[in-house]
Amino acid sequence: METVRRVISVVVLNEAQVLARVSGLFAGRGYNIETLTVAPIPETDLSHMTIVTRGNQRVIEQITKQLHKLIPTLKVIEHSEMVEKEMVLVKFPIEEKLSDIQALCAAYNGGIVNVGENMVIAMAADEPVRIKHFITATKRYNPIEIVRSGVVAMER
Amino acid sequence: MKMSGAQMIIEAIIAEGVTKVFGYPGGAIMNVYDEIYKQNDFEHILTRHEQAAVHAADGYARASGDVGVAMVTSGPGFTNAVTGLATAYTDSVPLVVISGQVPLSLIGTDGFQEVDAVGISRACTKHNYLVHDIAELPRILKEAFYIARSGRPGPVLVDVPKDITGEIAEFVYPSDVHLPTYKPNYKGNDRQIKKAAEAILKAKKPLLYLGGGVVLSNATDVVRRLAEISQMPAVETLMARGVMGADNPLLMGMLGMHGNYASNMAMSETDLVISLGARFDDRVTGKLSEFAKYADVIHVDIDPANIAKLVDVDYPIVGDINIVVEKLIGHLEERIKPERYQVWRDILKRYDELHPLTYHDSDEVIKPQWVIERIGEKVGADAVITSDVGQHQMWAAQFYPFDRPRQWINSGGLGTMGYGFPAAIGAQVACPDKHVINITGDGSILMNVQELVTASENKLPVINVILNNHFLGMVRQWQTFFYDKRYAETDLSYQPNWKLLAEACGGAGYDVTTKAEFDAALDAALEGGKVTFINVAVDRLENVLPMVPAGGALYNMLLEHKES
Numbered sequence: 072m073e074t075v076r077r078v079i080s081v082v083v084l085n086e087a088q089v090l091a092r093v094s095g096l097f098a099g100r101g102y103n104i105e106t107l108t109v110a111p112i113p114e115t116d117l118s119h120m121t122i123v124t125r126g127n128q129r130v131i132e133q134i135t136k137q138l139h140k141l142i143p144t145l146k147v148i149e150h151s152e153m154v155e156k157e158m159v160l161v162k163f164p165i166e167e168k169l170s171d172i173q174a175l176c177a178a179y180n181g182g183i184v185n186v187g188e189n190m191v192i193a194m195a196a197d198e199p200v201r202i203k204h205f206i207t208a209t210k211r212y213n214p215i216e217i218v219r220s221g222v223v224a225m226e227r
Numbered sequence: 228m229k230m231s232g233a234q235m236i237i238e239a240i241i242a243e244g245v246t247k248v249f250g251y252p253g254g255a256i257m258n259v260y261d262e263i264y265k266q267n268d269f270e271h272i273l274t275r276h277e278q279a280a281v282h283a284a285d286g287y288a289r290a291s292g293d294v295g296v297a298m299v300t301s302g303p304g305f306t307n308a309v310t311g312l313a314t315a316y317t318d319s320v321p322l323v324v325i326s327g328q329v330p331l332s333l334i335g336t337d338g339f340q341e342v343d344a345v346g347i348s349r350a351c352t353k354h355n356y357l358v359h360d361i362a363e364l365p366r367i368l369k370e371a372f373y374i375a376r377s378g379r380p381g382p383v384l385v386d387v388p389k390d391i392t393g394e395i396a397e398f399v400y401p402s403d404v405h406l407p408t409y410k411p412n413y414k415g416n417d418r419q420i421k422k423a424a425e426a427i428l429k430a431k432k433p434l435l436y437l438g439g440g441v442v443l444s445n446a447t448d449v450v451r452r453l454a455e456i457s458q459m460p461a462v463e464t465l466m467a468r469g470v471m472g473a474d475n476p477l478l479m480g481m482l483g484m485h486g487n488y489a490s491n492m493a494m495s496e497t498d499l500v501i502s503l504g505a506r507f508d509d510r511v512t513g514k515l516s517e518f519a520k521y522a523d524v525i526h527v528d529i530d531p532a533n534i535a536k537l538v539d540v541d542y543p544i545v546g547d548i549n550i551v552v553e554k555l556i557g558h559l560e561e562r563i564k565p566e567r568y569q570v571w572r573d574i575l576k577r578y579d580e581l582h583p584l585t586y587h588d589s590d591e592v593i594k595p596q597w598v599i600e601r602i603g604e605k606v607g608a609d610a611v612i613t614s615d616v617g618q619h620q621m622w623a624a625q626f627y628p629f630d631r632p633r634q635w636i637n638s639g640g641l642g643t644m645g646y647g648f649p650a651a652i653g654a655q656v657a658c659p660d661k662h663v664i665n666i667t668g669d670g671s672i673l674m675n676v677q678e679l680v681t682a683s684e685n686k687l688p689v690i691n692v693i694l695n696n697h698f699l700g701m702v703r704q705w706q707t708f709f710y711d712k713r714y715a716e717t718d719l720s721y722q723p724n725w726k727l728l729a730e731a732c733g734g735a736g737y738d739v740t741t742k743a744e745f746d747a748a749l750d751a752a753l754e755g756g757k758v759t760f761i762n763v764a765v766d767r768l769e770n771v772l773p774m775v776p777a778g779g780a781l782y783n784m785l786l787e788h789k790e791s
């Protein structure tokens with residue numbers, strides 16, 4: 072069976088151990104996690120997790136079922152039709168061409184967000200594939216550090 | 228009413244209708260034991276090891292159909308209980324296990340007897356809780372019992388810090404649970420059920436594939452009725468022995484690695500598998516790509532994650548077997564023609580005549596299979612049979628005439644040596660009027676042998692029949708077949724004196740080397756009313772056959788019992 076990339080959204084009760092239950096499930100059953108993000112859903116006692124994973128169709132189906140089986144899981148959404156976004160922070164030496172960096176970030180919904188004595192921090196927020204392109208493009212300006220947020224997604 | 232956390236635990240146990248609790252005290256759980264001392268509503272049975280306490284609660288649950296309750300202290304008390312949790316989890320047994328924990332203020336400080344119980348047990352419980360606040364204790368206790376019993380049953384751990392058991396707060400035991408994230412589906416999808424019924428009507432070689440779920444959901448009657456009206460043949464997994472009844476002509480036997488020829492051939496040639504509460508375990512399927520190769524699959528299970536986990540399923544039905552099969556019968560009753568499957572039944576009958584489940588009996592040495600048959604002749608449907616893990620377990624499953632569900636209790640999924648004796652203790656507590664016989668090996672029995680004392684003290688006349696081959700027999704069998712007879716660390720020639728061992732703990736012991744001695748010992752044990760060891764010297768090199776080598780196709784069985 073063919074390996075596919077999938078984005079899975081999980082709505083869980085925001086309670087102790089819940090992240091451990093989810094990550095433990097992936098570790099224990101040998102599933103792969105590419106990215107995992109989690110944050111509370113405003114004005115509820117729920118959290119939203121977005122997990123990017125890879126596997127064949129049977130594995131993906133098992134992942135969604137096993138996630139659903141966890142007692143604190145309210146909802147599992149597994150779709151190929153998801154709007155996905157990812158954010159990235161990149162630190163550059165101050166000597167680099169700031170106007171070029173500014174322009175590059177602008178093309179990826181970002182900009183320079185912090186300037187220090189000998190570095191600047193820029194950010195971009197875009198589709199995961201585009202974020203990859205962005206990171207490749209930044210190479211020219213000798214990035215010192217790159218931090219990606221992982222993917223967040225919403226069903227269309 | 229205001230009370231301590233410890234009292235809340237007692238009140239919850241009583242409110243849940245629990246009458247027996249198995250356990251072992253220690254520092255972190257002492258407040259609860261102090262309350263146990265003061266009450267008379269339930270009986271606490273002190274095992275001599277926490278693993279045994281959980282297995283006993285598990286045996287109690289399997290024999291009675293009720294939830295089993297066990298109690299242990301923190302740290303080593305809890306870690307000793309882990310094998311029990313994992314055993315119950317793999318076989319979907321409803322348990323509530325309460326463990327003490329160090330006080331909240333010490334959690335995370337590597338305190339004395341602190342271990343991360345919820346962390347360790349996450350993968351071997353259906354759910355677990357660490358209680359952070361006494362205000363949530365009543366709700367958590369209620370949920371624990373509800374989750375353990377409902378849906379696909381399983382063990383639930385409640386880890387309670389010592390200061391919470393000592394704290395006083397208002398107690399109202401909830402009458403309901405409020406769990407929006409946990410809603411098992413019992414009903415089954417009507418459209419799928421209808422389609423499945425049509426598939427049965429169209430099939431030429433349908434086969435009922437019955438698993439432990441039929442026992443767990445108390446669905447034996449309705450399953451037997453489905454077989455009866457349709458005259459479809461059936462095979463049972465290790466966990467479903469007793470569902471069809473030994474004398475039922477529709478029962479082909481047990482399938483899988485040590486299944487009989489007709490059952491494994493039935494699965495290999497069927498055109499429609501009707502899987503009820505079974506989970507396509509690798510010990511059942513053998514090589515997956517060859518398993519039920521010509522069949523469509525109807526898969527009924529309460530746990531959606533079991534469906535299509537290993538094989539492709541044509542008719543997935545999530546639901547309770549009782550409800551789903553009742554609906555199936557509704558669709559089939561008027562229309563099904565049992566004659567349709569006559570040819571199929573004849574084929575299977577011929578397979579069974581070709582290679583019946585058998586063994587070569589002997590006058591010189593006792594054959595283990597003979598012992599099982601003999602016990603069956605003596606106590607048959609009256610007894611509850613537990614077992615440990617190994618050859619003896621497979622012979623018991625093959626040769627005992629199981630007639631009803633909950634008569635056969637064994638660790639099928641995890642294969643836990645040391646399970647049988649404490650489980651038998653739990654079963655004896657649940658069924659005081661029945662004979663409870665643990666069929667065990669000279670390896671397995673030593674893994675919880677200290678329970679002789681528990682059984683003696685509580686006057687629980689469990690009979691342990693030790694099929695003694697002076698080997699870790701099942702491992703020795705694999706060494707014979709697949710490791711060129713290099714018997715690495717499986718020779719158990721150095722033996723205890725079994726009779727004296729039993730007697731030293733207040734039980735009775737018999738050493739048996741002939742059939743006549745076995746009969747006499749069994750009679751005496753059945754009469755004796757004491758926990759008993761019957762140490763039976765059996766043929767050392769007997770193998771469990773048929774055998775499908777691990778990973779092989781189900782239809783490729785080693786069949787011949789060669790004279791040794």
Ligand SMILES: Cc1ncc(C[n+]2csc(CCOP(=O)(O)OP(=O)(O)O)c2C)c(N)n1
Binds near residue numbers: 618700
């Ligand atoms: C706790 C545990 N350890 C190891 C095993 C591996 N194992 C499976 S069967 C077996 C041999 C059992 O020997 P015995 O109880 O004498 O039974 P026999 O096979 O001889 O009937 C072993 C070691 C196991 N199933 N459980």
